[in-house]
Amino acid sequence: MRGKCGLFFESYRGEAAVFQSGFQKTCLGLFVAVLLIAPWVLDSYFMSMLNLIMIAVIGAVSLNLLTGVCGQISLGHGAFIGVGAYAAAQATLHGVPFIAALFLGGFSAALVGMVFGVPSLRLKGIYLAIATLAAQLILEYVFLHWESATGGSRGLIVEAPKILGFSFDTERKIFYLLLAAAACSLLMVTNVLRTRHGRAFISIRDFYLSAEIAGVNLFGYKLAAFGLSSFLAGVAGGLWAHYTQFLSAEQFGITLSISYLAMIIIGGLGSVTGSVMGAVFITLLPEVLNGLSGALAGVLPDITSQLVALREGVFGLTLMLFLIFEPEGLANRWRLVKSYWKLYPFAH
Amino acid sequence: MEYYLQLFINGLVVGGIYSLVALGFVVIYKATKVVNFAQGELVMVGAYVCFGLTVQLHIPFVWAFLMTLGFSVVLGLAVERLALRPLIGEAHICVIMVTIGLSSVLKSIVQVIWGTQIKVYPEVLPTTPVIIAGMPIAPVYIAAFVLSGLLFGVFTLFFKYSRMGIAMRATAHDQQAAQSMGIGIRGIFALSWCIASVVSTVGGVILGNINGINSHLGVLGLKVFPAVILGGLDSLLGAALGGLIIGVLENVCDGLAKDLFDLGGFREVAAFVVLVGILMVKPYGLFGTEEIERV
Secondary structure (H helix, E strand, C coil): CCCCCCCCCCCHHHHCCCCCCHHHHHHHHHHHHHHHHHHHHCCHHHHHHHHHHHHHHHHHHHHHHHHHHCCCCCCCHHHHHHHHHHHHHHHHHCCCCHHHHHHHHHHHHHHHHHHHHHHHHCCCHHHHHHHHHHHHHHHHHHHHHCHHHHCHHHCEECCCCEECCEECCCHHHHHHHHHHHHHHHHHHHHHHHHCHHHHHHHHHHHCHHHHHHCCCCHHHHHHHHHHHHHHHHHHHHHHHHHHHCEECHHHHCHHHHHHHHHHHHHHCCCCHHHHHHHHHHHHHHHHHHHHHHHHHCCCCHHHHCCHHHHHHHHHHHHHHHHHHHCCCHHHHHHHHHHHHHHCCCCCC | CHHHHHHHHHHHHHHHHHHHHHHHHHHHHHHHCCCCCCHHHHHHHHHHHHHHHHHHCCCCHHHHHHHHHHHHHHHHHHHHHHHHHHHCCCCHHHHHHHHHHHHHHHHHHHHHHHCCCCECCCCCCCCCCEEECCEEECHHHHHHHHHHHHHHHHHHHHHHHCHHHHHHHHHHHCHHHHHHCCCCHHHHHHHHHHHHHHHHHHHHHHHHHHHCECCCHHHHHHHHHHHHHHHCCCCHHHHHHHHHHHHHHHHHHHHHHHHHHCCCCCHHHHHHHHHHHHHHHCCCCCCCCCCCCCC
């Protein structure tokens, strides 16, 4: 056993490495292996949960890049996801191959995101939050009324994704696709954070004036953050479109934006691991509530009819409790738990 | 033309309610720098409590209204103490998210107790329209407008002359200086939430008398943003004017969009299109304090 009670870096390279210890690498490898065999063990209900989580992970990590890392509050993320979803869906309906359609969705979301990100040069904090709120509501209106592109209130039917003639038409098959996409996005964001661009984002969040004095081009980087984040959001949207195979304007309402914000708050602002944890937490919360209400239906017969209202209440309450008692999110709690066990039983 | 005049008047009435809700928002923002996304839900809770007292418990309207005001004071205090005070000094996003969480909780409570159907208030005012300048206008509209105006008058005087009001303005101007002059900041924060809750409740009750209430009333809270941005986030006069202008604008734009482009439901976004324009051109609004930063 190596008697090392902490991480020591002897070079900048080591400090910036994605995996800082062999143990970490092994754990992650095992985790991925478990995920890879999961489709053979779990039934399709659990698979649908996992699939939703994968899409939520991409959305959450992209929002975390913008809001958690770069500090630009966005209340319009749900709508950016919607732009990607509709663009990718229209592309495949017009015969574009799936992968290309996915990128097309990403790029169109990035374009829209950057257009609404332009005010971010002049607006900060709450003003930006309100501007993105306006973006959300305006885009929602467009989704509902641009009938030739979005199907309006009737919705839009999309086919299952097809790559080189292979159709991902079951929960199990599409899981591998979504897992790959989620892993790519996580790796991408992790790597962006390690570069000088990532550090520029963080410096803008911490204090924009110092960042500008240190030579960071505020407008360019803010716009880049909006673009990159919306690109990933668009990809998440494209995957969502081809996974659910049905799009309607209500799916991309302000509730979606809020739930993504809740994911990164609960997971931990500015943390990639946190985004994953938050995505898992928020996606599973309603399912756990469903299960609980089913179990309690014998005692409280009214509970199932009140479920929709209760779900929203529990969501809000969880969010508030996290903000008040655990503002650093699950990622920080996880770090504390780990460091506790690292030195166990000699904590001092 | 008559159609547009009618739209204009409807807009003024709706705008009067926007102004009231915006007033609550501005009072909170001025004193505590909190952006309250739950303003619409405060309106909704007030409207439902008043409805419950009058219709379900058969209390005469005037008493029920007073009791609702009492309730809203308690609600404002509770919200400030339980949800907002722990977050003093946290980042913008945390404070915004806590009010969003609060709005979900309030909405859920209302839905669990009263369901999602539209509830109609008993008729308090006569329904025969009054003719003003050749236009038939329902008395409840006039009452709504007068009441909004009255409340604005009261609050303007309150902020200008009363000890508490001056203390609130001092706090808004410079918290540290106010504190060193012996003003209890916590009391001011609590008071501003009370005021916001009370004016929202009044707005809710008026709205209930006009249209009836349902559980989507909280959406109104979003309409406050165009109004306060137009008027300036920290200006009472701005909130009043902004609310009225946005109310009129969205009604007239809705009519225009329907006539010219055959677009339905433009009412929902007209105000936000305006909002984006204002933010691009004049982010601090008509009367807001410009934040000047010096390095």
